[in-house]
Amino acid sequence: MVKKQEQYDVVVCGGGLAGFCAAVSAARHGAQTCIIQDRPVFGGNSSSEVCVTPHGAAAFHAYARETGIISELLIEERARNHAPILENGWTNSVWDMTMYDMAMSTPNLSFHLNTSIVSVLKSSDRTISAVVARVANAETEITIEGKIFVDCTGDGIVADQAGCEWRWGSEGFEEFNEPHAPLKASKDTMGNSIHFRAKDMGRPVPFQAPEWAVKHEDPDYFYKQGRPFQSLHGGYWWIEIGVPWNTIYDSENIRHELTRHTLGIWDWIKNKDPEMKEKAANYALDWVGQVPGKRESRRIIGQYFMTEHDPANKTVFPDEIAFGGWFIDLHTPGGLLAPTAEPASAEGYAETSEYAIKSYCGPYGIPLRIMIAKDIDNLMMAGRNVSVTHAALGTVRVMSTTALIGQAVGTSAAIALQKGLALADLPSQAIREVKQTLLRDGCFLLNTENEDELDLARNASVTASSQAVCRGSEVNKELLQSGELGHHKEILHQRKGQWIAISEGVLNRVSVCVTNMSDTPQIVEAQIIPVDHIWDYRCEANPPIATTELHIMPGKYQWIDWDVQLSKADGLKSGSYVRLDLLANPQIAWHCGDGIVPGHTCAFEMGQGKMRRDWNGPTRSFRVDPPQYAYSPKHVINGVTRPYRYTNLWRSDTSEPLPQWLELKWEEQQSIGQIELTFPGNILWEYHGYAPFHRDPQCPKDYSLEAFVNGAWEQVLEVKGNYQRHRKHELSQQIRTDKLRIVIHATNGDPSAAVYEIRCYES
Numbered sequence: 001m002v003k004k005q006e007q008y009d010v011v012v013c014g015g016g017l018a019g020f021c022a023a024v025s026a027a028r029h030g031a032q033t034c035i036i037q038d039r040p041v042f043g044g045n046s047s048s049e050v051c052v053t054p055h056g057a058a059a060f061h062a063y064a065r066e067t068g069i070i071s072e073l074l075i076e077e078r079a080r081n082h083a084p085i086l087e088n089g090w091t092n093s094v095w096d097m098t099m100y101d102m103a104m105s106t107p108n109l110s111f112h113l114n115t116s117i118v119s120v121l122k123s124s125d126r127t128i129s130a131v132v133a134r135v136a137n138a139e140t141e142i143t144i145e146g147k148i149f150v151d152c153t154g155d156g157i158v159a160d161q162a163g164c165e166w167r168w169g170s171e172g173f174e175e176f177n178e179p180h181a182p183l184k185a186s187k188d189t190m191g192n193s194i195h196f197r198a199k200d201m202g203r204p205v206p207f208q209a210p211e212w213a214v215k216h217e218d219p220d221y222f223y224k225q226g227r228p229f230q231s232l233h234g235g236y237w238w239i240e241i242g243v244p245w246n247t248i249y250d251s252e253n254i255r256h257e258l259t260r261h262t263l264g265i266w267d268w269i270k271n272k273d274p275e276m277k278e279k280a281a282n283y284a285l286d287w288v289g290q291v292p293g294k295r296e297s298r299r300i301i302g303q304y305f306m307t308e309h310d311p312a313n314k315t316v317f318p319d320e321i322a323f324g325g326w327f328i329d330l331h332t333p334g335g336l337l338a339p340t341a342e343p344a345s346a347e348g349y350a351e352t353s354e355y356a357i358k359s360y361c362g363p364y365g366i367p368l369r370i371m372i373a374k375d376i377d378n379l380m381m382a383g384r385n386v387s388v389t390h391a392a393l394g395t396v397r398v399m400s401t402t403a404l405i406g407q408a409v410g411t412s413a414a415i416a417l418q419k420g421l422a423l424a425d426l427p428s429q430a431i432r433e434v435k436q437t438l439l440r441d442g443c444f445l446l447n448t449e450n451e452d453e454l455d456l457a458r459n460a461s462v463t464a465s466s467q468a469v470c471r472g473s474e475v476n477k478e479l480l481q482s483g484e485l486g487h488h489k490e491i492l493h494q495r496k497g498q499w500i501a502i503s504e505g506v507l508n509r510v511s512v513c514v515t516n517m518s519d520t521p522q523i524v525e526a527q528i529i530p531v532d533h534i535w536d537y538r539c540e541a542n543p544p545i546a547t548t549e550l551h552i553m554p555g556k557y558q559w560i561d562w563d564v565q566l567s568k569a570d571g572l573k574s575g576s577y578v579r580l581d582l583l584a585n586p587q588i589a590w591h592c593g594d595g596i597v598p599g600h601t602c603a604f605e606m607g608q609g610k611m612r613r614d615w616n617g618p619t620r621s622f623r624v625d626p627p628q629y630a631y632s633p634k635h636v637i638n639g640v641t642r643p644y645r646y647t648n649l650w651r652s653d654t655s656e657p658l659p660q661w662l663e664l665k666w667e668e669q670q671s672i673g674q675i676e677l678t679f680p681g682n683i684l685w686e687y688h689g690y691a692p693f694h695r696d697p698q699c700p701k702d703y704s705l706e707a708f709v710n711g712a713w714e715q716v717l718e719v720k721g722n723y724q725r726h727r728k729h730e731l732s733q734q735i736r737t738d739k740l741r742i743v744i745h746a747t748n749g750d751p752s753a754a755v756y757e758i759r760c761y762e763s
Contacts, residue, residue: 002140008034008110010413011146013117013131016044017054017399018383018406019152020099021069025410025441026150027109031417033410034144035109036133038116042099043091044154045293046399051091051195051235052293056400057325057363058686061535062601062617063643064325064363065683068443070403071725073098074687078694079723085688089195089235089287112142117153120161126377128162148378148413148423152406155248156298156385164375166298170390178308179358180328180391188333189390191242192251192292194258196234196266199286207270207285214264219273225339226346229269229276232283238345239265240295240335247297255292261336262288295331295384295397302387303424304369311395316447317367319427321412321434322404323446325362328394352494357607361395363535365446368431371409372423380413380423382406400687404443411437440759442641442678442726449639456672456760457637460664460740464633466653468752470501470600472623473593475513475557485515485556489615490589492524495605497581498620499534501630501647505568510580513621515556518587524550525583526562530571533645534601536579537611545571545578552588559623575646580622593619598680598698598754599630599647617684631754633662641678641756649680652744652753660753661706661743664760671762673734675705675717677727677742678757695723697749705729708739723748734763 008031012023015037023035035042045052054074057064065071081094103111114136121143123129130145151158156166171178172185209215221227227238239262241254266285269276308328309315331342340346343355350356370387373379381387382405384397396402412426412434421430435448450458500510507528516522527544546564566572582590584605597619603611631651640648652660681696695701705717717729740760744753 004140004142005145006034006142007145008032009146009417010148010150010410011131011144012036012150012152013158014044014152014154014383015039015042015111015113016152016154016383017046017070018402019150021403021406022150022152022382022410023109024069024102024106025407026414027106029411029414029437031108031414033109035111036115036117036131036144037111037113039291040114041096042103043096046091046095048091048093048096049291050289050293051089052399053085053088053091054399054403054687055326056398056686057323058683060327060360060613061325061363062613063534063683065686066400066404067683067725068404068407068438068441070400070407071442071682073102075682075724078687078690078692082692084692086231086233087235087688088237089197089233115142117157120158122162126375128158128376128378131158147417148380150380150382150409150413151300151385152381152383154294154297154383154385156300156381159300159373159376159379159381159385160298162376162379164373164379165301167301168298176307176309176389178389178391180308180330180394188243189247189297190295190331190333191240191335192247192254192258192294193237193240194255194262194289194292195239196262196285196289197287198232198234198283200282201284202282204281205284207266209263209267212260213267214260216264216268216272222268226341228345228348232280238335238341240331241337242335243333243337247294251292255290258292259288259290296390296393298385299388299393300381300385301374302370302381303372303374303427304367304387306367306370306388306392306396308389308391311361311364311392314362314364317365319368319431320365320445320447321368321408321438322366322401323363323444324366324395324401325364326395326398326401327359328361328391329359330391330394351612352606357610360606360610360612363446366396366405368408368412368427368434371405372426377422377424380409382409407441407443408434408438411441440676444642450757451639452759454761456666456670456762457664457758460637460666462633462636462662462664464650464652464662465660466656467629467633468631468651468653469627470597470624470630471627472511473595473597473600473619473621475591475621476594485589487592487615490591492582492585492588492590495539495581495583496590496602496614496620497579497604497611498602498622499531499577499579499600500622500624501577501599501628502572503574503629505572505574506626507564507566507572507624509561509563509625511559511561511623512582513557513559513591514552515558515589515591516552516554516587517589519554521554522552522585522587524552524585524588526550527581527583528564528566529579529581530573531577531579534577534643537603539605539609539611557591577646591621593621595619596684598649598651599643616689636662636755636758642683648756650755654751658747658753659743659745661741662755662758664740664758666738669736669738670760671734671736672740672760673731673763674761675729675731676759676761677755679725680754680756682725695748697747698754699723699725699748700744700753701748702746703742703744706741706743707735707737709735709737713741
C-alpha cells in the first residue's frame with residue numbers, strides 16, 4: 001500500500017453537483033481546494049452512471065432556473081450535446097466531460113476520482129484535521145489535511161465519523177406540526193432508484209427475462225397503484241426501493257432488487273401488458289443503471305434546523321444564500337414494495353389535487369446556517385445531508401437546488417479563510433459579503449440586490465440606441481387562419497392570470513383574445529390585481545384595482561377590449577407588475593400568444609386561493625394601451641438579473657436592426673479593468689426544456705466593448721460565438737474613460753439585443 005499526504009485549504013468530500021459546485025466556487029475565490037469523489041466521474045446522481053437529470057425551481061416557476069456554476073454547466077452541456085433530454089435515463093457522458101473540463105480548467109482545484117473516504121482524523125473534539133481516503137484499484141492511501149471540510153457525500157460519512165449529531169427518517173407531526181409529517185416519528189426513508197433506457201429499433205425485438213427477475217402479473221400494480229408508463233424510452237421515477245432495507249448499509253441489496261424489478265417491469269411491458277406490448281414491440285433495452293440514485297439517508301444537524309414551514313411560508317432569512325422551488329416531494333417508503341408509489345405519481349401528477357396544493361411551494365430562501373455543522377467547528381455540509389426535516393428535504397433535495405447550496409458553501413468557506421473567521425460566525429459577521437459575492441458570480445437571491453460599492457456601473461447614467469416597448473402578445477397567425485382551437489390548457493376551467501409590466505403608471509385599455517365555444521353569449525369576470533412579483537400566486541391577497549364582466553359572443557379568436565382607465569391615483573404603480581385575471585368559465589378559451597414576451601408569464605388557480613405556473617409558462621394573448629416601456633436601459637444597474645418584481649431587462653426595439661448599443665456615462669473619468677455582463681436566456685424553463693446543441697436565441701452571440709478615449713470610441717474587447725449567460729472580462733490593460741459601450745452585433749437568433757446587468761470594476 002502506497003501512502004501519501006496532501007494539504008489544502010478546503011477539502012470537499014463528494015463530487016455530486018453540490019460538492020462539485022462547492023469545490024469550484026472555493027477554488028475560484030482563491031482557496032487551495034481538493035475534491036474527493038468515490039466514482040470515476042463527477043455529477044453523482046446526475047452522472048451518466050445514474051442518469052437522473054437535474055431538477056429545480058423552474059419545473060414549477062417561470063424564470064426560476066438556478067444560475068451560477070450550475071447554469072454555466074448546463075448551458076455548456078446543451079450547447080455541446082447531440083442527445084435530447086427525455087427526463088431520467090438520458091444523461092450521457094458528454095455531461096460527465098463537461099464537468100471534467102470545468103474541473104481541469106479551474107485554477108486552485110485538485111481532485112481525486114475513484115477515491116473513497118475511509119476515516120476521519122481530529123485534532124480536538126470539535127476540529128477535523130484530515131480525512132483518510134483510499135484510491136480504488138491503485139493500492140494507494142492518501143491522508144488529506146485541510147482547514148475547512150465540506151461533507152457532500154450525501155450519506156454524511158464525514159460528519160458521522162467526526163461525531164456529529166444527525167437524524168434519520170421522518171419527524172412525527174407533534175414535533176414541528178408539519179403538514180406532511182406522519183403522526184408518529186419513523187425511521188423510514190425515501191428509497192433508491194435505478195433507471196433504464198430503451199431504444200426503438202424500427203422492427204420487432206423479442207425480450208425474455210431471466211429466471212431471477214421479478215415476475216409481474218397484476219395490471220393493478222401499475223395502473224391502480226400509481227406506477228404509470230410515462231414513456232417507452234424509460235426513466236421511471238417509481239422504480240424505487242428502500243424500506244425494509246437501510247439505504248446506506250443495504251445499498252447493494254437494494255441495487256440487486258431494483259435490477260430484478262426493472263427486468264420484470266420490462267418483461268411486463270414487452271410480453272404481458274395488453275396495451276403496452278404492442279407499442280413496445282419494436283423497443284429493445286439499451287441500458288440498465290447499476291448505480292442506485294439515493295434520495296435520503298443521514299441529515300446532519302446544523303446551526304439551524306429547517307422545517308417544512310420555512311419553504312411553505314417563504315421564511316425570509318437574514319442569512320439567505322440560495323433559493324428553492326421544487327414541491328415538497330416525499331416518496332412512499334418502500335417504493336415498489338409499498339401499496340402505492342409516491343403520492344404525486346399515484347395521482348397521475350395532478351395539478352389541482354389536495355396533495356398538489358399542499359405540496360406546491362416557493363420560490364423560497366435557504367439559510368446558510370443549515371450548512372454549518374453544529375458539533376464540528378470546521379465542517380460544512382451541502383447536498384441532501386443538510387440540516388432539514390424529512391418533510392423539508394422533500395423540496396431541498398433536488399440537484400439544481402443542492403448545486404446552489406454547494407456554491408454558497410464553497411464561497412462561504414473561502415471568505416471565512418480570507419477573513420480569518422470561524423464558520424459559526426459567518427452568518428452574523430460576513431453574510432453581506434457572502435451574498436454580494438454570490439450575486440457577482442451570477443447567482444440570484446430573493447431578498448438581496450447588488451449593493452457592491454466597488455461596482456462603478458452603479459454610479460453611471462445609462463442610455464441605449466433604442467428601447468423595446470410592450471404592446472402585448474398577438475395570437476399565432478396560423479391558428480387564426482385555420483380556425484382551430486389551441487392547447488386544451490387555454491380553456492378557463494379555473495381562473496387564469498397574465499402578468500403585465502407597468503412602466504408609467506397609466507393603463508387605459510387591456511384586451512384579450514378568446515374563443516366562445518358555446519352557441520350562446522358568455523360572461524367572464526375580469527380583474528386587474530397588483531402583485532408583488534412574478535411568483536405572487538395569491539388569488540385574493542391584494543384587492544383588485546379594477547373589475548368588470550366581459551360579454552363574449554359565440555365565435556373563435558375574438559379580441560375583447562376593456563377600457564380600464566387606470567392611473568397612479570387608482571393604485572397603479574410604475575416599475576411594477578399587475579396581473580390580469582380571467583375567472584373560470586369552461587365555455588371560454590383564453591388563447592396563448594405567439595411566442596413569449598420577456599418577463600410576462602401566466603398562471604392558473606390550483607385551489608384554496610393559490611395559483612401555479614400555467615402549462616410551461618407562456619405569455620397569454622393580451623394588448624395594452626398605451627404600450628408599456630418595460631425594458632429601460634437603466635435596468636442594467638438596478639441590481640436584479642432576471643424578471644422578479646419587474647422585468648429588470650434592457651431590450652432594444654425589435655423593429656430596429658442590429659447592431660444595437662448600451663452606454664454607461666459617468667460625470668468623471670473612471671479607471672476600469674474588469675467588465676462583467678449578464679445576458680438573457682436559459683432561465684424561463686428547466687434544463688429539460690432545451691434542445692440538443694441549444695444556444696438561447698436571446699443571448700448575444702457577437703459583441704464588443706468600446707471606451708470613449710481621447711475624444712473617440714475605441715474597441716477594448718471583441719467576443720464572437722458567445723452563448724453563456726454570465727461573462728467576466730478582464731481587460732488586457734486598465735482604461736480611463738467617462739463613457740463605455742457594449743455593442744451587440746448579433747444574437748443567437750432573437751431580433752433584439754438584450755442585457756440584464758453590466759458591472760465595472762477597477763481591477
